[in-house]
Structures are given as structure tokens and as C-alpha cells.
Amino acid sequence: xxxxxxxxxxxxxxxxxxxxxxxxxxxxxxxxxxxxxxxxxxxxxxxxxxxxxxxxxxxxxxxxxxxxxxxxxxxxxxxxxxxxxxxxxxxxxxxxxxxxxxxxxxxxxxxxxxxxxxxxxxxxxxxxxxxxxxxxxxxxxxxxxxxxxxxxxxxxxxxxxxxxxxxxxxxxxxxxxxxxxxxxxxxxxxxxxxxxxxxxxxxxxxxxxxxxxxxxxxxxxxxxxxxxxxxxxxxxxxxxxxx
Amino acid sequence: xxxxxxxxxxxxxxxxxxxxxxxxxxxxxxxxxxxxxxxxxxxxxxxxxxxxxxxxxxxxxxxxxxxxxxxxxxxxxxxxxxxxxxxxxxxxxxxxxxxxxxxxxxxxxxxxxxxxxxxxxxxxxxxxxxxxxxxxxxxxxxxxxxxxxxxxxxxxxxxxxxxxxxxxxxxxxxxxxxxxxxxxxxxxxxxxxxxxxxxxxxxxxxxxxxxxxxxxxxxxxxxxxxxxxxxxxxxxxxxxxxxxxxxxxxxxxxxxxxxxxxxxxxxxxxxxxxxxxxxxxxxxxxxxxxxxxxxxxxxxxxxxxxxxxxxxxxxxxxxxxxxxxxxxxxxxxxxxxxxxxxxxxxxxxxxxxxxxxxxxxxxxxxxxxxxxxxxxxxxxxxxxxxxxxxxxxxxxxxxxxxxxxxxxxxxxxxxxxxxxxxxxxxxxxxxxxxxxxxxxxxxxxxxxxxxxxxxxxxx
Numbered sequence: 001x002x003x004x005x006x007x008x009x010x011x012x013x014x015x016x017x018x019x020x021x022x023x024x025x026x027x028x029x030x031x032x033x034x035x036x037x038x039x040x041x042x043x044x045x046x047x048x049x050x051x052x053x054x055x056x057x058x059x060x061x062x063x064x065x066x067x068x069x070x071x072x073x074x075x076x077x078x079x080x081x082x083x084x085x086x087x088x089x090x091x092x093x094x095x096x097x098x099x100x101x102x103x104x105x106x107x108x109x110x111x112x113x114x115x116x117x118x119x120x121x122x123x124x125x126x127x128x129x130x131x132x133x134x135x136x137x138x139x140x141x142x143x144x145x146x147x148x149x150x151x152x153x154x155x156x157x158x159x160x161x162x163x164x165x166x167x168x169x170x171x172x173x174x175x176x177x178x179x180x181x182x183x184x185x186x187x188x189x190x191x192x193x194x195x196x197x198x199x200x201x202x203x204x205x206x207x208x209x210x211x212x213x214x215x216x217x218x219x220x221x222x223x224x225x226x227x228x229x230x231x232x233x234x235x236x237x238x239x240x241x242x243x
Numbered sequence: 244x245x246x247x248x249x250x251x252x253x254x255x256x257x258x259x260x261x262x263x264x265x266x267x268x269x270x271x272x273x274x275x276x277x278x279x280x281x282x283x284x285x286x287x288x289x290x291x292x293x294x295x296x297x298x299x300x301x302x303x304x305x306x307x308x309x310x311x312x313x314x315x316x317x318x319x320x321x322x323x324x325x326x327x328x329x330x331x332x333x334x335x336x337x338x339x340x341x342x343x344x345x346x347x348x349x350x351x352x353x354x355x356x357x358x359x360x361x362x363x364x365x366x367x368x369x370x371x372x373x374x375x376x377x378x379x380x381x382x383x384x385x386x387x388x389x390x391x392x393x394x395x396x397x398x399x400x401x402x403x404x405x406x407x408x409x410x411x412x413x414x415x416x417x418x419x420x421x422x423x424x425x426x427x428x429x430x431x432x433x434x435x436x437x438x439x440x441x442x443x444x445x446x447x448x449x450x451x452x453x454x455x456x457x458x459x460x461x462x463x464x465x466x467x468x469x470x471x472x473x474x475x476x477x478x479x480x481x482x483x484x485x486x487x488x489x490x491x492x493x494x495x496x497x498x499x500x501x502x503x504x505x506x507x508x509x510x511x512x513x514x515x516x517x518x519x520x521x522x523x524x525x526x527x528x529x530x531x532x533x534x535x536x537x538x539x540x541x542x543x544x545x546x547x548x549x550x551x552x553x554x555x556x557x558x559x560x561x562x563x564x565x566x567x568x569x570x571x572x573x574x575x576x577x578x579x580x581x582x583x584x585x586x587x588x589x590x591x592x593x594x595x596x597x598x599x600x601x602x603x604x605x606x607x608x609x610x611x612x613x614x615x616x617x618x619x620x621x622x623x624x625x626x627x628x629x630x631x632x633x634x635x636x637x638x639x640x641x642x643x644x645x646x647x648x649x650x651x652x653x654x655x656x657x658x659x660x661x662x663x664x665x666x667x668x669x670x671x672x673x674x675x676x677x678x679x680x681x682x683x684x685x686x687x688x689x690x691x692x693x694x695x696x697x698x699x700x701x702x
Contacts, residue, residue, distance in 0.1 A: 071430055105287075105313035107261055107381045221315050224341050227429065228314075228381065235380030243380040 059234040062169040069162040070223040077216040096218035133160040139207040245273040246329025250322040252336040264300040275326040286316040344431035347372035354442040365411040382428040391421040
């Protein structure tokens, strides 16, 4: 509103309404300035003005994400198998690049592992898959000869994004647990060498469909591990939530 | 007789992601007793191993207990059938426990009908399968249920998430509902549907409806009858709600009489009943004045102010100011003078004639040749209030014997009469006297005969 029109408006009002209008305008200005932020960001470090989520909320979030990650990868893998290898039960003999990462193979071992090492395993797995997944997505989106790649490359992208988010999420959880004194620094479960993902495995050239298949197969398994381990971690750390 | 046929591995299943079982189909046995052995190799494990348990899961099966089960590793299974003539080995079968999870059906599915006011609802409850371990978070169970009405084949399916209970709200009475529940472990295969459970929603809730209907019908009938009654009595209702404004009435005149009588009678009645001045009007003003009959000079002057609206008996007190311009107080004076002679009586017409004594206010008379006429004879009495006097001079030389003069009033009730001595009477005093309280005259003194009318009761 131009200045002249507002003056016009003021002139035409009686004194009582003018006061009301001024008051309303002041209120609006105040609200506008004080409510700049539409939604409060979630921050785990307790910065000023943030809503700090609880450990239970964080766990809930990462478990949801891991569940999503596994279901998408599982769908992608089964679609791939239907498309390329209709006959089931293929004997894929190539090892996954995360083979050397030691992970508990059953419930008892997972429970016996303890929180610190379990957390470390999770983080190691996630770290190992960051790069290969982005490579997979790139390869799939570039290889337009196969119809499968056209329809499914966005799923690969989604998986890649989720893994990236999960890495951050688990890091936040571990920091928070350390703060709460739930987690202590202990000797790593895995030897340092195994922490370095064997990315050399994939840089030997372009990935072909077999590589895609292997990647998807391996990632389906590893995402299931991550999902399971996170649940076990949550239930051992926060048993009162009712697992 | 031949070597056995090749067995076929049918599949494996893990109900809780901690153990698993595999089954095979034996081939022909070749007519000879044939045994089967299952051998397996495992990823991250060197060597070939034989099935740890052939019995627990039944014939042609192999059960792997917790100690022998590892997740996220591939098992490569083969079954070998052997008889006396030879062996036969099945094709290798790769299995990862992660992929073969299929839980058991949920247990103890119970249905409970809750009868609420408007509509019943159905509560379904169940227990998870007995072998699953949710406490440690190893598995997360999600449930799904389906509901069928009566004998139809259409199932309605509902997701229940991780809850072990579910409520159905759109439930109709008198219908048989069939419910089944199944579950999944972390996106594994779905279990089989549980055993069917039936419930029939009872009909007795509908009995409440007729009751309500009855009440509503009764109230409607009540309203209708009340309406009828009101319509019938609308006049009296109207009177009660809006009372009529009273119309003007002429006292003494019956409106019915007016309707019936002829015009002559009407005019007579009107005239007869009318009073000049309109005394009934003045009545309301309480501007009554009394005419005091007295020979006592101490009588107070009259007061035309407000008087009590009390009744004056037959013996009047005339308290008046009479302007006498003429020698006589003729009837015109009477009629014109509005301040005078408000006879406060009780609406009874004069029934006796008598002499009325006036006291005249002589001072007010100016220059008038006033002949002091002391007595007037009442010629006629009209209505309740008007005395029409005779215009002729009345010379009273002697008072007839049947009349006495009132000598004095004693107290409120005593009238003292004077002995006959007419000559001494001299009434020239028109002084104003204050009125006395109205008197009730009674038959009193022994001095003579007093003609009185019994006094009406004081108001």
C-alpha cells in the first residue's frame, strides 16, 4: 500500500478505529518478525532455538529409514531377477565387497556383541555402501539400452540417498548415546583394514548387468543386516519402549 | 529294481528367523529300501555337513536348530538317495535364511461384541505366534486381518500394524462375522490365515428402538390433543393471553337494556341517571365536599381539598360555599356551581324528603341583595346527587310538628334536637366550618323524633 493510500485510509477513520487499526498493524508486524521460522529444525546438538529430539525419536527415525531402504532394495532385486534371470536360484559365486566386514550371523551373537560394537558394525556397513550405490545409480541411468534401467534407476538413487541419511543419523545417535553415558569407547569389532571398502572392486571399468545384479544382491542382504542390528540396538538400549 | 530316482528339494522355511526346516521329495525308490541324506555347505564355513536333525520336522525333512542356523549366509543343500543299487543326488539348492522366513499364524483370535448406544462394534484380539521373539527386537511382526459377512465370499482386509487388537465399527446386528488374522516378519512372506472365528451380533439392541418409537408417538399424540384443546378454547385462551380493554360504561345503564328498550326509555334512563355536575367523575378525583348540616357556629369552614372518600349517612353534612347571586338558590345555581354540594352518598337515591339546611357564605356575596332564605324545599330529587329545589319563597313560620331541628351534634353519633322554638332560629351565618368526620347517625336522643335513614356502613 502506498503512503498516500494509507494516509487516505487514516483520514477517513474515526479516532477509535484508527487506534484499533494501528494496534492490529503492530501486532502483525510483531508476529511476522517473531515467526520468521516456519518450522523448528531438528538438531541433536542442542543449538539455540532447536527442538532436540529424544533418543527414542532418533531410533524411530533410523529404523523407519532402514526399513524403507531394505524394502526398496528388495523390490529392485526381485524386479531385476524377474527381468534378467527368470529362472530362480542362480548360483552367484562372486563375493560381496563387504564380505570382510565381520557381522553377527544370528540373534545370540548379535545380543552378545554389545552396543558399542554393534553400533560400529552398523556404521561400517553403511560407510561401505555409500560409494558403490552412487556408482550403481550412475551406471544404471547411463545405460539406457535396457528398459529395466530406465524404470529403475530412480530407485537406485533413492537407496543411495537413504544410505547417506542413515549414516548421518546413526552418527547422531552414537554421539547422543556417548553423551548419555550409554556408550563407551572400546576396541573395534572389525580390524581396521576391513573398514576400508574395497572400492577397487568396482573401478575396473563400467559396471555391467552382472555387476548390477551382484550389487543389488549384496546390498539387499546388507540392508537387512543394518535393519536388524538397529532394532536390536534400540531394544537393548531402550528396553522400556516395548519391542 | 534300480537305483533310486533323484530326490527334489522342495523348499525350506524359517518360522522365526532363528531355525529353519527343509523338505525334499524323494524320487522313485527303485523297489528297494532307500535312505536319504541331506548334506550342506555354508558360506563362510569350510566343509560339508550333514543334516543335524531328520526327525523333528517329519519325514523327508531336515531341521536346523539355532546352533546350526546362520542368517545372511548361503546354504547349499543337496539330498542324496541311496539304495543297494546306487545313489541319486538332487540338484543343489541355495538358501539364505533371510529369504525363507514365514511365520506361523497368530494364535487365540477372540471376538468380542461391544454393545453401544447407536451401533455395536466388534473388538478382535489375538496373540502373536508362540515362537517369535519380539522382545529383543530380532523380529518385528505386522498383522493383517480380514472380515467376511455371513456366507458371502467378499473379504474386507485391514492392516493392523504391530497391534494385537483391532476394532470394527461398521457392524450390523443380526449378521454373522468371520474373522481371520495373519502376520509377517519384517517384509517376509505372510503367514497362513488363522483359524476362522465367528460371532453373531445379537438383535436385541433393536428392541430399544420400538421403545423410543412408542415414546415419540405418545408425545406426538399429546401435542396434537393439546393443539385441539387450544383451538377449541381459543376464545378463552385469547382472553387470557390478551385481556380485553374495558370499554366505557355508564353507571346505572345496562347495555343490554339499551339494546332492548325503545328510544324514549333510553333517553329517560339516560337523563335520569345522569348527574349534574358529573359527580361520578368527580368522585374519582376525591374532590368531594361535604355539606354540613349544623347550627353550631363553631363549625369550621369547608374545605374543597381532598376528602376521605367515606360515606355520609342520610343526615348530611353540607359544607359548601354557596355563591348566592340571587335571592334564591335556584336550581340553576345548583346546577352551574361546580364547587358545591358534592353529596357524598352511597348512590342511593333520595328516598325521603326533608329539609336541608344551608350555611351560606355571606361575605362572598357582593352587593347582592340577598334575601336570606333559610329554607328551601326540595322539589325533586334527580338521580343520586341532584336536589332540585323549589324556587318560591318558602315561608316557614312554623315547623310542622313532625320535624325537629337538630340542636347540636355530640360526639360522633349523637344528634341533639332542639325543642320546638322556631322563632328563635336565625341562620345568618355562612361561615365556613371545617367538616367534621362523617357521622353515623343513629336513632338517638329522647328529645324527639328524628327521621333518619339508617346509615350505611362506613367504608
